[in-house]
Amino acid sequence: MAITGVMRAGAVQIRVTEMGPALRHYKDILGLLQTAEGSDGRVYLKAWDEHDHHSVVLREAESPGMDHMGFKVSDNAALDDFERRLEDSGVTVTRIPEGQDEATGERLQFVVPTGHTIELYAEMEQVGNGMSLDNPEVWPDDLKGMKPTRFDHCLLYGDDLDGTVRLLTEVLGFHIAEQIVTPDRQTMIGAFLTAATKPHDVAFIRSPEKDRFHHASFFIESWHDIQVCADLIAKHRVPLDIGPTRHGITRGGTIYFFDPSGNRNETFCGGYIFYPDRPALTWTEDDIGRAIFYYDRKLNENFLSVTT
Amino acid sequence: MAITGVMRAGAVQIRVTEMGPALRHYKDILGLLQTAEGSDGRVYLKAWDEHDHHSVVLREAESPGMDHMGFKVSDNAALDDFERRLEDSGVTVTRIPEGQDEATGERLQFVVPTGHTIELYAEMEQVGNGMSLDNPEVWPDDLKGMKPTRFDHCLLYGDDLDGTVRLLTEVLGFHIAEQIVTPDRQTMIGAFLTAATKPHDVAFIRSPEKDRFHHASFFIESWHDIQVCADLIAKHRVPLDIGPTRHGITRGGTIYFFDPSGNRNETFCGGYIFYPDRPALTWTEDDIGRAIFYYDRKLNENFLSVTT
Amino acid sequence: MAITGVMRAGAVQIRVTEMGPALRHYKDILGLLQTAEGSDGRVYLKAWDEHDHHSVVLREAESPGMDHMGFKVSDNAALDDFERRLEDSGVTVTRIPEGQDEATGERLQFVVPTGHTIELYAEMEQVGNGMSLDNPEVWPDDLKGMKPTRFDHCLLYGDDLDGTVRLLTEVLGFHIAEQIVTPDRQTMIGAFLTAATKPHDVAFIRSPEKDRFHHASFFIESWHDIQVCADLIAKHRVPLDIGPTRHGITRGGTIYFFDPSGNRNETFCGGYIFYPDRPALTWTEDDIGRAIFYYDRKLNENFLSVTT
């Protein structure tokens, strides 16, 4: 088997301060599809081309932010293997039984040095992408809004960047696709980490406070669709952060906006295909503007300061 | 490490009947970059976003066609492992020493049951994608023609489809992303096989004769670029096979055309991301028109009959 | 006033053999908006960015085809002026009183030498484009299907091409933007005529029979949208004629398909802006393939033979 261990960013649980407006945002504007509502009020959503039951879970809470981010691994043997390797490296792992999340098998849960709660799981019920497995069409009917094809990645802010990057690369098998370093190259400021071939499945930026959530990103098919996203953002008076623009890092087209609770979302297109033999790219902090927003060549004031 | 074993379709050696017109086609119109000319007259080319030394080798010969297709594996340990597994499964493997191809390490060479010569290699000199590894731009200057980012896959025709598919899946770790079967589902007619996350790295169609070459495909970034390809094909009077159109299989945008020797090329965009847990799709032969050319919903007369 | 006389192709009345399937086609798939149903059963439709009450009228009849095509002129003075000029040139003009068509003022009706019934009108009730005239959005909500912005032009086949072209240019003020001629340049085979700045508002091809209808065309915003049209055509099993492709004439992106009665439709994007000082382009019949289908560089078998 060519892809083993962690396959991809599979799920994110996001706190929203009011479920009603959040659902209008995530379903009608972003265009995710609701697959379940738990007895505890959590709502499960997926992007249309995902076969798994869900990739986004919304939980109503007093403050916005990310509860945890989940990565799907290749099978239960990989899950067992990661449990051992995490514990061997000194990480406390909680094994959550099957069924605590809708349609989800056992999960390993642990906290990385930047303070974020990460989960690994191997099994989730598959509900399909709305099309037959026999002689399908190319997209299903009745899609709404921005029509992302998948949950793509998260960007997270936290203090012990070195520790988290070491854990993800040495224990969990991630690769650094790109990094931001201080001009003297002594200190890593940001790391863009991939589990397989996407330019990133998760990224981390060094920042004083633990466990901060910068954004969850959803993949769309083209730069044309970035314009459609921007049109929808404007038509629906969704708070825009920045975009349409392009990242130097990943080369992806992007637009950032906020859900009604203040969590940042991204829709993202393009980017290259990563393989383990592709050399990592390094950006120096003096060029961080181009790294993050290739067109503006400077950060906007929100980028470093607004997280949830 | 998350991706092990075969990583991707890495190289293809194509026979051309006259090198001059072939180079004008592959360099000026398709837009590959020449990286070397061997002392034996073979010419080495790459697509711009590939870091490896080459992905296409042209060899002047009396008749067109494909000499062999190469897959890059994760490391030399994987190469050794594949050698054992291939031999255990009864395949005769030739180990070609480093340096027989420019900039290339040791290669395993063997013939699959459909008659095609396949190579595996772990090492190739990296020449980069024309941009710095530090603070790069998003594309290099002075690109020409169709500007493909990578060699993507080949489609090959041959007789013992079952044997080749068994070898690639059971010994080499490929996955079937999509397949075409007879209406009674008893016989596989086509298989689209992926090494990692592309919808296919190589595909095979059952056909009476061994070792036939249908096309080599090059990835471009968008449907917009398919139009640019079509414009260039028309402006330069390149023989068009079919397109712009879309495949049902892979969902990719496509245009097929011929090099001056009669080898079919494709430029291809889009398609989904494959993971090992994504269910395989099955097309029945009665719907093969939609499978291959989703818009026309019928094969053109060339598709089954013209190979090299 | 800078644009006077004929402003544009404004309306076309098409015969359909069954209204139900026709409405599903024109409303749900093509994406026109119904604005009225007449007491005589005719149904009035418009494209979303047209302000006038309608641009397409469907009439149930025993055989498909075009009843008449209407051009909107700048004002009633122009209408009176055209009546005089048509009569002076020997054309019999019928003045149809206001209200015979829904929401439409007086019309002049006459038959051109190729046998087609043409109408001129200066007044039609405006119903708007679904957005406010104050502080509007960039597109209205709830659009369906291919979302054309406007009815763009018709292509008509008939015998006395010279007579019709003379009438349209000398009496009605059209310009020839492009023409197809025999290789000896003695005979015009096709004429693409513009009233203002579009590459064509109406085109005629010489053909033995009078009053044949080749297609009605609807404008969409981009080549990206041509792919969406093609997807919808395939998903809904609409009979495809040809495309996605590009015309040499007009340079427009195009896809041709058939309504359930067998009338050909086109969606069309791009093309240049025409001004009266832009030189007319001439295509010779030996290059008619590139003129009509720039990518295939040959006519498909339907182009000359299938009309309604």
Add this chain to the structure above:
Amino acid sequence: MAITGVMRAGAVQIRVTEMGPALRHYKDILGLLQTAEGSDGRVYLKAWDEHDHHSVVLREAESPGMDHMGFKVSDNAALDDFERRLEDSGVTVTRIPEGQDEATGERLQFVVPTGHTIELYAEMEQVGNGMSLDNPEVWPDDLKGMKPTRFDHCLLYGDDLDGTVRLLTEVLGFHIAEQIVTPDRQTMIGAFLTAATKPHDVAFIRSPEKDRFHHASFFIESWHDIQVCADLIAKHRVPLDIGPTRHGITRGGTIYFFDPSGNRNETFCGGYIFYPDRPALTWTEDDIGRAIFYYDRKLNENFLSVTT
């Protein structure tokens, strides 16, 4: 003839502080084609799909800005007619003889109430669009940079907006396609004026100082090309003003940037087709953010303050 009087924005003369860097910008990055250099050092440029000899004239001077903007009229009779009408309305008109500008016939020159020098001309030598008038291709070879198809419009700032708008609409036959007014609708703040069917050929914003130049705009074919423009701006470190974004006014896609002398340029795509019966759109000043930058929904600090 359907289009009479003023046909279009045809030419603009821009002052640059150093010709060398200006030419690198306008030719290599923007992608205009040089057609002549005058004996007085002025350089004449055109966009590729314009048939006239030039649309941009660069003049080296001590300070940047616009010398004058020229509109092409339908013929010399129209020129004579406009001369009479301008003089009747109290405007002083200078008739500049043929040949003072390269390849250009007689011109009428006059100053409008906002202080800008406007020219009208009927004749300019045609040099073609780089393709044959017989059996042409769809675009010429060897285009560079952003590849605009035409000079599209200018936005000008000045004090007596009412006077200029009155002159352009009442004497020169322009239409107001869109306007910005104070919330009480008593005062016009901006006017977007069209000569024929573009959403604007010239626009004016009320501002205290006379004769200020906001930008010259060049038309590109699609939103995809806006991204290419943005890539080129970033790669060549061209000062970016804002974009990629979209205007509410005209609905056009846009990016603003500066030439080396500080003159603002725009590349622009999309927009609707205007006809004289299309209702004018009105934006109120409290919504001016959406009017100008539909996505950001607020002006950037440059928009009102930076002109040349």
